[in-house]
Amino acid sequence: MPVFHSKIIVTRRKSILDPQGKAVQHGMHSLGYEMVNDVRIGKFVELDVQASDRAEAERITREVSEKLLSNPVMEDFSFTIEERGA
Amino acid sequence: MKVKFGIVVFPGSNCDHDTHYVTETILGQEARLIWHKEGSLGDVDVVILPGGFSYGDYLRCGAIARFSPIMKDVARFAQAGGPVLGICNGFQILTEAGLLPGVLLQNRSLKFICDYVHVRVENANTRFTGACAKGEVLEIPIAHGDGNYFADEDTLKQLQDRDQILLRYCDVEGNVTDMANPNGSLLNIAGIINEQGNVAGMMPHPERASDPVLRHTDGKKIFDSLVESFVPALV
Numbered sequence: 001m002p003v004f005h006s007k008i009i010v011t012r013r014k015s016i017l018d019p020q021g022k023a024v025q026h027g028m029h030s031l032g033y034e035m036v037n038d039v040r041i042g043k044f045v046e047l048d049v050q051a052s053d054r055a056e057a058e059r060i061t062r063e064v065s066e067k068l069l070s071n072p073v074m075e076d077f078s079f080t081i082e083e084r085g086a
Numbered sequence: 087m088k089v090k091f092g093i094v095v096f097p098g099s100n101c102d103h104d105t106h107y108v109t110e111t112i113l114g115q116e117a118r119l120i121w122h123k124e125g126s127l128g129d130v131d132v133v134i135l136p137g138g139f140s141y142g143d144y145l146r147c148g149a150i151a152r153f154s155p156i157m158k159d160v161a162r163f164a165q166a167g168g169p170v171l172g173i174c175n176g177f178q179i180l181t182e183a184g185l186l187p188g189v190l191l192q193n194r195s196l197k198f199i200c201d202y203v204h205v206r207v208e209n210a211n212t213r214f215t216g217a218c219a220k221g222e223v224l225e226i227p228i229a230h231g232d233g234n235y236f237a238d239e240d241t242l243k244q245l246q247d248r249d250q251i252l253l254r255y256c257d258v259e260g261n262v263t264d265m266a267n268p269n270g271s272l273l274n275i276a277g278i279i280n281e282q283g284n285v286a287g288m289m290p291h292p293e294r295a296s297d298p299v300l301r302h303t304d305g306k307k308i309f310d311s312l313v314e315s316f317v318p319a320l321v
Contacts, residue, residue, distance in 0.1 A: 016236060017270075019194050043145075068153075071146055071182065073189040074236060 004049045004057035008079040010070045011042040045069055048084065057081055089313050091117040092130030094160065094176075096151045101137035101173065101293060108296040109134075113309050122154035132169045132312055133160055135176025137229070137291055147190060147232045148178035157183055169213055169312060170285045174230055177277075177287030186280055186287045187245070188237030190230075194270030198231040202302070203268055205253040205276045205290055206260045212279055213315030214286045215252055217307045223260045224253075224304035226290035228268060228276075233289040235271035235278075245278060253277035253288055 012018050018040045025039035047064075051057035061079050070077045091109040095102045102119055110117035120127060127133060140151035151157070157179075164170045164185055172180040180186040193199060202225055210220040218224065237245070245251050253276040257266040262274045269289075277288030292305030 016191070017194070019192060019196050019270075023196060068149065069145070071149070071189055073181075073238070074191060 001050045001052060003084040004051055004054065004061075004081050005084050006047050006049055006057065006061040006079050006081050008045045008047070008061065008065055008069060008077055009042055010045065010065070010075050010077045012040060012075055016074050042075075043069075054081060054083065087316070089115045089316050090129060090131045091115055091134060092120050092127050092132065093117060093134045093136055094120050094122055094156055095136075096122045096138065096140035096154060096175075096179075098140040098142055099136050099138035099175070101175075101291060104291075105134055105136045105173070105293045108293045108306070108309060112296050112306065113313060115313060120156060122151070122156045124156050125159065127156065127159045127163055130163075130168075131316060132171065133163055135160070135170070135172040135179050136293075137174030137176060140175055140179065143232070146182065147175060148180075148182040151175075151179045152183040161185065164280075164285050167282065167284050169315070171214060171308075171312070172285075172287040173291055173293065174228075174233075174289055177289055178232065180285060180287045185285050186278060187241045188235055188278070190232050190289070191234040191236050191270075192232050193230070193234050193268070198229075199233075199268050200227070200229040201268065202227050203276075203290060204256050204258055204260075204266065206256040206262060208251045208254055209249045209279070211249075212252065212283055212286070213312060214279065214308055215311050216314055217311040221260060223256060223258065224290075224307065225302060226292055226295045226305045227302075228290050229294075230269070230289055233269040233271065235269075235273075235275040235289075237272065242272060244281075245275075246273075248281055250279050250281065251275055251277075252279050252286060253290070
C-alpha cells in the first residue's frame with residue numbers, strides 16, 4: 001500500500017489573542033525589525049499515512065487533525081500531502 | 087452513609103493524593119484512586135479528575151488524557167447524571183472531552199502562576215457550591231500555566247443566561263475586576279458547570295485549601311457541597 005506524507009499546520013484562530021506571538025514580536029522589534037508585525041505561533045506536525053490512494057490519505061489526515069491535533073474551539077488547520085511511494 | 091469518591095489518576099496527575107487525602111481523611115468519606123487504564127469506574131458516587139500535567143501537557147493540556155480508556159466510562163457516568171468535578175488539569179480534560187464548553191488557553195502573562203486568589207461564588211444552587219452563599223468570596227490557590235478561559239460569544243452568552251458560571255476571579259471584597267483576573271479568562275471565569283448541573287470544572291485547587299493545618303479551608307466548601315448533595319432533602 002502506498003505511503004503518503006502529510007504536513008499539518010495548526011494555527012490559532014485570528015480572533016484569539018496569541019500572547020506567545022506577541023512576546024516574540026516584541027523580541028523582533030527589540031532586534032530592530034520593526035517592520036515585522038502580526039506574529040502568530042502555531043504548530044507543525046508531519047506524519048506518514050498508509051492509504052490506498054490520495055483521497056483516503058486526505059480523509060485520514062483530516063480526521064486526526066479534527067479529532068486530536070487541533071481543538072476547533074480555538075484552532076484551525078491546513079495540510080499538504082505528497083506520495084512517498086510504496 | 088459515606089459518599090464514594092473516585093479519583094482518576096492519569097500519567098502526570100499530581101494532585102490525586104491530595105484529593106484522596108481530603109476526601110477520605112478530612113471529609114471522612116470513602117475515596118479510591120482509579121488508574122486511567124481501567125475500563126470502568128466501578129462503584130462510585132462522585133468522580134474527580136484531579137490536577138496535574140497529564141501526558142506532560144503534550145499537544146494541548148488534556149488533549150491526550152481524554153482518550154484514556156477510563157474516559158469512556160467517565161462520559162457514561164456523566165451522561166447518566168453522575169457528578170464529575172474537574173480540578174485544574176481535570177477542568178482542561180473535561181473541555182477537551184467536550185463534557186464542558188470552551189477551552190483553557192495559555193495565561194495572558196505567559197507565566198505559570200502559583201498563588202492564592204479570590205473567587206466569587208456566582209451560583210450557589212449547584213451540588214458543587216451548595217454549602218456556599220451566592221456572592222460569597224472564597225480564597226483558594228491556583229497553580230497553572232493554562233487557565234485562561236476562552237469560549238465563543240454564543241457560548242459565553244449561554245453560560246450567563248443559564249447560570250452556568252460557578253466561580254469568577256475577584257478581589258478580596260468580591261469585585262470582579264481585570265486587576266483580580268490572574269490569567270486573562272473571559273468574564274473572569276474560574277469555574278463553570280454544564281447545563282445539566284452535574285459536571286463542573288474549576289481552575290483553583292480546593293483540595294489545597296481544605297486541611298485546617300494549612301490555615302485555609304475555603305476549598306473544603308466545594309467538597310462539603312458534594313457530600314451534602316447526597317443527603318436526602320428533608321421534606
